[in-house]
Amino acid sequence: MKRELVxxxxxxxxxxxxxxxxxxxKDLNKYIKGNKKLLKYKNKLSDFLTYKKFFLENEKxxxxxxxxxxxxxxxxxxxxxxxxxxxxxxxxxxxxxLDGMFTWVTEEVKSFNQKEFLKKVENDKDxxxxxxxxxxxxxxxxxxxxxxxxxxxxxxxxxxxxxxxxYSALIYKDKKRKKFIFKDKKYDLxxxxxxxxxxxxxxxxxxxxxxxxxxxFKQELNNKKHTFIKLYDALTRENIExxxxxxxxxxxxxxxxxxxxxxxxxxxLLEASKSAKEVYREYLKIYKDxxxxxxxxxxxxxxxxxxxxxxxxxxxxxxxxxxxxxxxKLGNEYLLFLNKSLENYKIDYYESENKSTDAFTIPSDKYxxxxxxxxxxxxxxxxxxxxxxxxxxxxxxxKKYQPKPLNNFDNLIAEIASTFNEHLLSDELLNTNxxxxxxxxxxxxxxxVSLNFLSSxxxxxxxxxxxxxxxxxxxxxxxxxxxxxxxxxxxxxxxNEYDKDMxxxxxxxxxxxxxxxxxxxxxxxxxxxxxxxxLDFKKTNDSTNYLNFLKEGGSLDPIELFKKYxxxxxxxxxxxxxxxxxxxxxxxxxxELKELN
Numbered sequence: 124m125k126r127e128l129v130x131x132x133x134x135x136x137x138x139x140x141x142x143x144x145x146x147x148x149k150d151l152n153k154y155i156k157g158n159k160k161l162l163k164y165k166n167k168l169s170d171f172l173t174y175k176k177f178f179l180e181n182e183k184x185x186x187x188x189x190x191x192x193x194x195x196x197x198x199x200x201x202x203x204x205x206x207x208x209x210x211x212x213x214x215x216x217x218x219x220x221l222d223g224m225f226t227w228v229t230e231e232v233k234s235f236n237q238k239e240f241l242k243k244v245e246n247d248k249d250x251x252x253x254x255x256x257x258x259x260x261x262x263x264x265x266x267x268x269x270x271x272x273x274x275x276x277x278x279x280x281x282x283x284x285x286x287x288x289x290y291s292a293l294i295y296k297d298k299k300r301k302k303f304i305f306k307d308k309k310y311d312l313x314x315x316x317x318x319x320x321x322x323x324x325x326x327x328x329x330x331x332x333x334x335x336x337x338x339x340f341k342q343e344l345n346n347k348k349h350t351f352i353k354l355y356d357a358l359t360r361e362n363i364e365x366x367x368x369x370x371x372x373x374x375x376x377x378x379x380x381x382x383x384x385x386x387x388x389x390x391x392l393l394e395a396s397k398s399a400k401e402v403y404r405e406y407l408k409i410y411k412d413x414x415x416x417x418x419x420x421x422x423x424x425x426x427x428x429x430x431x432x433x434x435x436x437x438x439x440x441x442x443x444x445x446x447x448x449x450x451x452k453l454g455n456e457y458l459l460f461l462n463k464s465l466e467n468y469k470i471d472y473y474e475s476e477n478k479s480t481d482a483f484t485i486p487s488d489k490y491x492x493x494x495x496x497x498x499x500x501x502x503x504x505x506x507x508x509x510x511x512x513x514x515x516x517x518x519x520x521x522k523k524y525q526p527k528p529l530n531n532f533d534n535l536i537a538e539i540a541s542t543f544n545e546h547l548l549s550d551e552l553l554n555t556n557x558x559x560x561x562x563x564x565x566x567x568x569x570x571x572v573s574l575n576f577l578s579s580x581x582x583x584x585x586x587x588x589x590x591x592x593x594x595x596x597x598x599x600x601x602x603x604x605x606x607x608x609x610x611x612x613x614x615x616x617x618x619n620e621y622d623k624d625m626x627x628x629x630x631x632x633x634x635x636x637x638x639x640x641x642x643x644x645x646x647x648x649x650x651x652x653x654x655x656x657x658l659d660f661k662k663t664n665d666s667t668n669y670l671n672f673l674k675e676g677g678s679l680d681p682i683e684l685f686k687k688y689x690x691x692x693x694x695x696x697x698x699x700x701x702x703x704x705x706x707x708x709x710x711x712x713x714x715e716l717k718e719l720n
Contacts, residue, residue, distance in 0.1 A: 294480075306332075318503070362374060428566065474498075506567060539656070566712065
């Protein structure tokens with residue numbers, strides 16, 4: 124179903140925030156003027172009470188900006204919304220006036236007596252929740268540029284955002300509805316049709332249809348491959364240059380915190396993922412044997428459903444009911460926040476040609492959390508929704524139990540609540556007496572864990588290789604991309620290739636590589652930690668420990684927080700329960716298919 128055809132309650136409604144251009148401009152001008160008024164504090168921040176007054180005024184002014192940016196989120200689901208496009212352009216033009224305007228603040232704060240200042244912050248009822256923020260500031264003080272250099276950098280720092288916009292335009296915008304013809308039958312080249320063809324066609328008879336449709340679906344990426352690679356080179360190069368500019372030893376220190384998740388933690392994770400590779404190979408062999416792919420076996424064959432069920436067509440309302448039932452086990456407070464997150468106009472459910480294909484949640488301190496996804500009427504959609512609702516509910520717990528800014532938290536923490544929900548859903552559905560449904564859920568669960576654990580670590584290795592290459596003053600091009608991908612040690616050599624070059628350009632769709640470097644590994648870490656929480660809940664039938672974790676928000680750094688709840692990222696064996704879980708799922712699937720035959 125297309126977004127344009129569904130009822131308005133299944134879409135975001137941000138129209139009440141700004142109904143007219145005049146209303147938007149009024150707040151935008153108020154924000155700009157408010158910032159300029161703060162210049163009265165320049166050269167006066169040495170007194171703590173004066174600094175406090177400046178800080179709180181600045182926080183109040185930033186609330187206006189939060190409102191402006193919240194409204195402009197509509198462009199994530201309506202990228203051709205002319206009203207929002209115009210306001211977004213005006214916003215970006217106006218805020219340029221503020222570039223470099225407040226670089227002096229850091230210089231003045233640097234001159235404070237650190238120990239004395241932090242003590243005053245700790246003892247101040249209005250600022251004590253910001254102590255962690257200031258501790259982090261002082262920790263990174265060595266990497267803050269002198270005033271003149273920082274002032275100059277702030278004036279040219281919009282170059283990376285322009286590259287992101289170019290990437291977004293290539294991926295999401297300017298898309299034309301295309302048709303694909305195979306054996307005289309026309310197919311739409313869109314996400315919904317793609318999902319149905321890969322999952323619900325005849326294994327042998329339609330094998331070439333799946334492979335050819337996937338090939339045609341990704342040809343826009345192929346046709347723009349040199350542009351995508353050039354953009355990735357530019358973004359990577361800019362990040363490395365910035366790391367050098369601020370005094371970091373290498374790119375690794377820019378993206379990882381020595382006092383938190385660092386090299387030892389990452390390499391422990393990557394080492395643990397190796398032992399899961401052969402386990403996953405066994406899963407792929409199930410496809411090959413079950414469907415009888417004796418001649419060719421393509422990657423596109425691994426989206427086939429082992430069994431089909433008429434009950435697998437799930438509309439939004441049915442999906443919401445399933446999720447409410449599953450999450451009711453976590454208690455009344457969790458259910459309260461869940462129902463709040465499921466209210467009309469807070470979730471944008473359906474696909475549109477000018478909407479992001481990714482599923483995501485946008486948190487807000489003052490406004491409703493927003494969720495965007497593309498509902499395809501299957502179990503994958505239910506999993507996607509319960510995943511995003513995990514984020515939304517986590518933010519609600521943090522907002523209630525932690526003051527600002529401790530109600531915000533690192534993405535390494537954020538993905539735990541979302542993946543916990545997927546473990547919870549799978550466990551509930553595997554109790555069914557419906558054999559076909561059980562097989563489908565086993566399949567979905569293996570795919571979910573494998574994607575988050577194996578695929579995420581694979582592409583993290585890819586990132587490491589690209590960044591090393593550019594740090595060594597080389598230029599990224601298609602030939603070097605091919606070499607990196609061919610040399611990936613985690614590559615599972617079991618597939619035939621319908622198009623031998625597809626693996627070299629299909630990664631352009633992984634938006635995290637462009638928009639959030641070294642983010643993907645977090646999925647691997649968090650799926651293991653969320654399974655750790657799930658095992659505890661399963662054994663005790665008590666959600667208290669898990670809910671306490673949700674209430675922590677960002678009050679602790681990730682590694683400290685994880686250790687508090689019993690997960691040690693320095694130990695490879697911490698990941699063993701998850702790998703054992705994958706093995707058990709695969710063995711259960713084998714047994715169910717054997718009984719089915």
